[in-house]
Amino acid sequence: MSIALRKIITALLVAGPLVGTGYAVFASWGRFMGFTDLALLIGLYVLIAMGVTVGFHRYLTHGSFKTNRFLKAILTILGTMSLEGSPISWVANHRLHHAYADRQGDLHSPHLSNNPVTGFIHAHFSWLFADSQADPKYWAEDLGRDRMIVLISRYTILWWIIGLIIPYFIGGWSGLMWGGLVRVFLTHHVTWSVNSVCHIFGSRPFNTKDRSTNFWPVGLLAFGEGGHNTHHASPKSARHGLFWWHFDMSWVVIRMLEKTRLAQDVYVQEPVVLKQALRERAAGVPVVLRRSLAGGPAEKTGEESGGRCENR
Numbered sequence: 001m002s003i004a005l006r007k008i009i010t011a012l013l014v015a016g017p018l019v020g021t022g023y024a025v026f027a028s029w030g031r032f033m034g035f036t037d038l039a040l041l042i043g044l045y046v047l048i049a050m051g052v053t054v055g056f057h058r059y060l061t062h063g064s065f066k067t068n069r070f071l072k073a074i075l076t077i078l079g080t081m082s083l084e085g086s087p088i089s090w091v092a093n094h095r096l097h098h099a100y101a102d103r104q105g106d107l108h109s110p111h112l113s114n115n116p117v118t119g120f121i122h123a124h125f126s127w128l129f130a131d132s133q134a135d136p137k138y139w140a141e142d143l144g145r146d147r148m149i150v151l152i153s154r155y156t157i158l159w160w161i162i163g164l165i166i167p168y169f170i171g172g173w174s175g176l177m178w179g180g181l182v183r184v185f186l187t188h189h190v191t192w193s194v195n196s197v198c199h200i201f202g203s204r205p206f207n208t209k210d211r212s213t214n215f216w217p218v219g220l221l222a223f224g225e226g227g228h229n230t231h232h233a234s235p236k237s238a239r240h241g242l243f244w245w246h247f248d249m250s251w252v253v254i255r256m257l258e259k260t261r262l263a264q265d266v267y268v269q270e271p272v273v274l275k276q277a278l279r280e281r282a283a284g285v286p287v288v289l290r291r292s293l294a295g296g297p298a299e300k301t302g303e304e305s306g307g308r309c310e311n312r
Helices: 004-028 033-062 068-081 087-099 116-124 145-155 156-199 216-221 227-234 248-258 271-280
Strands: 267-268 288-291
Touching: 004 156, 033 068, 033 087, 033 156, 033 248, 068 087, 068 145, 068 156, 087 145, 116 156, 145 156, 156 216, 156 227, 267 271
Parallel strands: none
Antiparallel strands: 267 288
């Protein structure tokens, strides 16, 4: 795909949901949303956002846990319905971000501009229009060898369309507005807030090499992704929210999958080291397999640096 065509598609994906949200609010002004519209908005937002947080991010990008091929396909397809790009391109861009976080080479750092406003806008969405993106052959080489992920990525546009057709079939044009365009708008801006808001506002319990932060409102909306400083301190961990005020719904889902044996080899921060790291504001925390904490075989990985597929 040419750079010009990619930018046109990106513009439509950014502007379309915004216009649709504006129209939906205008058309509903002065009256309550219908139950079907509300159910479609909330239901599809939860499912598809989980596809992004649990599927794209913690599973495909960082390998925080393992699962069977069926659930792998479901999570990946749901994430693709977010209209945030193909699974492979999403993973490649995020791995590159970890390798160069808030330094030259980072695709969406808010700190590479002299103007904080333009820096915020760049980190939030204007980076999507840059000429260069992460090279999937380098940053997602492992996914390029995965036939299932390649196949799902190849039909990305089909999953986009299906994600919009479902609410239309259930709720008509109103369902398409609320369960389709408004849902996409919310998913986009919540995801993008992790790149922008969570590198500017919030707390930094870990002294990571970047300027990532924990910001609980984003964590609430993004199902735990607002624990971004914690995530940068231990990227492979399936758990981002360490405290009750950083509620991590994605971690709750992964725990449920583990209890029902749909998820295995779940990685978390090593508990003893974590306590010390929080006291000392360390730069990183090693992760271990959860089963090793219950007396199973131990496997520990150190603080992650940034290398291609190893950066997960």
